[in-house]
Structures are given as structure tokens and as C-alpha cells.
Amino acid sequence: MLAGVDGIIRKRGTAIGYVTVEIRGGLGNQLFQYATGFAIAARHRVPLRLDLRQVVGDGPMRFCLDELGIHCETADARHYALPPKTAGSSFKKRKRAAKDWLRHKLGTSPKRVEDAGSIFTPSALTTAPPLYLKGYWQSERYFDSHADALRARLQLPLPASPSLIQRIDDPSTVAVSMHVRRGDYVGQARFPCCPPEYYRRAAGEIARRVSRRPVFFIFSDDLDWADRNLQLDYDRVLVDEAGTHRNYEDMALMSRCEAHVIANSSFSWWGAWLNPDPDKIVYAPTEWFGGVATRELAILPASWSEI
Known part of the structure; x- marks a missing residue:
């Protein structure tokens, strides 16, 4: 029996979530973000969604991937992760962290995973979906196991x-x-x-x-x-x-x-x-x-x- 829970599908008690990746920067950065999201979603066999809020408009940092024939579902508010709480007492921060953890476990909110600035972040590969990936993800190590599939998808027009x-x-x-x-x-x-x-x-x-x-x-x-x-x-x-x-x-x-x-x-x-x-x-x-x-x-x- 299948039952929908805020966009998460549950089968036999196991949540089949999703991976959302924030897209930002120019073409090269967008490719790193897409490749990492693609590989992690494939690893967990879940859908990939793109958060395009940082690449709206027609400027130099516009969304480029659609011009390459890359089409993914666009994320909406249900698929965004709240930013970490930095203000307030230590108790309030711990309470916020506990709520975020519970929402992630229930499948009603993705867990936010940020890269470490060109330093490999292995937790991105092992954390169970639903996930929200924020960062630039500038390392082949996130997607080298899916290199052939990515190169097949990324057939850039000459x-x-x-x-x-x-x-x-x-x-x-x-x-x-x-x-x-x-x-x-x-x-x-x-x-x-x-x-x-x-x-x-x-x-x-x-x-x-x-x-x-x-x-x-x-x-x-x-x-x-x-x-x-x-x-x-x-x-x-x-x-x-x-x-x-x-x-x-x-x-x-x-x-x-x-x-x-x-x-x-x-x-x-x-x-x-x-x-x-x-x-x-x-x-x-x-x-x-x-x-x-x-x-x-x-x-x-x-x-x-x-x-």
C-alpha cells in the first residue's frame, strides 16, 4: 500500500525521498551542483529536484542547464531546507536542531547538507534522503562513480x-x-x-x-x-x-x-x-x-x- 506524505512516498515503512540541490553561479558551478545532485539521487534511487531561486533572470549567472537539454523537476517550498539557526540561546539552537532532525526522519523536511568549500564532504553521500544540498561541490569524488552516465547526458552542442x-x-x-x-x-x-x-x-x-x-x-x-x-x-x-x-x-x-x-x-x-x-x-x-x-x-x- 502506498501513502503520500508531503511529497514523500512510503512503502513498507521506508521513506523514498528526494534530493534537492541549490543551483547558483555560472555554467561550471551549475554543472558541479547538478552532477553531485544527480549522483547522490542515483545512489539512493530517488528523484532529483533543482532549487533555482539563485539563478533567475537573464544575467551572466542565469540558469544554463536547460540549454544543454538537462531537465529536472523544479523544487518548491516543500523541498527547501531551513537555514541553520544562528541566533538565540544554546537551548533554542538545540531545540531547532532536534525539530529539524525529527522532520527529516518523518520525511516532511529535507536535511540540509553543506559542502566544505572544495574540501570533500563525505556525509553528502551517506546521509539518507530527503536531502537539500547547498554549496558548490567542486570535486569529482561526489560523482566519479556515475561519470559515464553524466558524460552521456552532458552532450554539449557544438x-x-x-x-x-x-x-x-x-x-x-x-x-x-x-x-x-x-x-x-x-x-x-x-x-x-x-x-x-x-x-x-x-x-x-x-x-x-x-x-x-x-x-x-x-x-x-x-x-x-x-x-x-x-x-x-x-x-x-x-x-x-x-x-x-x-x-x-x-x-x-x-x-x-x-x-x-x-x-x-x-x-x-x-x-x-x-x-x-x-x-x-x-x-x-x-x-x-x-x-x-x-x-x-x-x-x-x-x-x-x-x-
Whole structure:
């Protein structure tokens, strides 16, 4: 016998809940959030819902995933988790925590689980639904067991640039994506821009490791700066100089390359990750956030290299 309880289905006394994930930030961050929610929902065999309250409108942080053919149920007030209580006495906080725990156990409210800021949070994988996931979830470890299913779902559309695609696919060369993130990073201590020396060293390492002539396809939100400052000793192509590509089209082009030089950016992280070749070469900067070494975070897959 099935009986509905505030959107939760109970069968033989066991709650079959749901996973709600808050969507925020740009395309790369939204992909991390979706991938984590997808994997955790699949692990528990429950539906996934998206909380879209932070990505309304048409600005740079608009909701992007629907443009990739990703369709999930949208969460509503029943699927939101209340924020933790920070004001009041210790007794009131404990009382609030006890009520939240009871609502979660009864299946009438999801348990709120927050990531630890690029530090792997294993409790997100083991806490029973219903769940509300809040954070950026920037680690493959949340969804590596579902990598093949995710790559099959995330078939990003390519731009209408047949000559560019032909150059990337040229079997006589090795196409290398190189992402130069500047824009909102310039002048920010929190997100340092990767210096030209990083790109030159990574280009040299890739050229040393591959057997065919490398061609570097440079993607950037400041192609003029990249053109002036990245004079490489190898062939290079400045991608989308006219600004005609959508962001997910550039990401699709990145994923089509054989090797990758990423910035400290979730955008180029995904451009490299969506390349399904297990033997691909990926270089990342040794500093991801200002004053935070990349190796201190859980953001890089084990097979990727720092330089």
C-alpha cells in the first residue's frame, strides 16, 4: 500500500525521498551542483529536484542547464531546507536542531547538507534522503562513480564552426585547449589570474609529452590580452574572436581537444573533464584560490597534473 506524505512516498515503512540541490553561479558551478545532485539521487534511487531561486533572470549567472537539454523537476517550498539557526540561546539552537532532525526522519523536511568549500564532504553521500544540498561541490569524488552516465547526458552542442572543428579534429596534430580566465578575476586576491609563465610552461610540458605537433586553441574572456601575452613557441588559434559562441559551445570545443591547460576555473575544469579519454593530459595551476594551494583541495582528479 502506498501513502503520500508531503511529497514523500512510503512503502513498507521506508521513506523514498528526494534530493534537492541549490543551483547558483555560472555554467561550471551549475554543472558541479547538478552532477553531485544527480549522483547522490542515483545512489539512493530517488528523484532529483533543482532549487533555482539563485539563478533567475537573464544575467551572466542565469540558469544554463536547460540549454544543454538537462531537465529536472523544479523544487518548491516543500523541498527547501531551513537555514541553520544562528541566533538565540544554546537551548533554542538545540531545540531547532532536534525539530529539524525529527522532520527529516518523518520525511516532511529535507536535511540540509553543506559542502566544505572544495574540501570533500563525505556525509553528502551517506546521509539518507530527503536531502537539500547547498554549496558548490567542486570535486569529482561526489560523482566519479556515475561519470559515464553524466558524460552521456552532458552532450554539449557544438557551434556552427566547421572549419574550427576540422582543425581540432585534425589527426596529424594534437589539439590542446588553453583557457585564460581574466574578466572578473582581474584585481581579485581571492581568484588570482594565471600568469603567462604558467601557460608557457604547460605548453612546453605538453609538447614534450605528445608525439604529434601540438596546436593550442586559446579560449578567453579577454582574447586581446591573450594575444599580446601568450606568444607560444607552437601553433595557436584564438577561438571565437568575434564573440559569436555561447559559453557551452566553447566548453564543447574544449572537451573535443586531446589535452588541456585549464585555469583556476570551474569552466575549463569541465571542458577538460568532459573529454572521456582516460589518458588525456591535463595541467592545472598550483594555486587555485589566492593563498590556497590546489593540492589542499579536492578539486583535481588524481590523473591531472599541477604546474
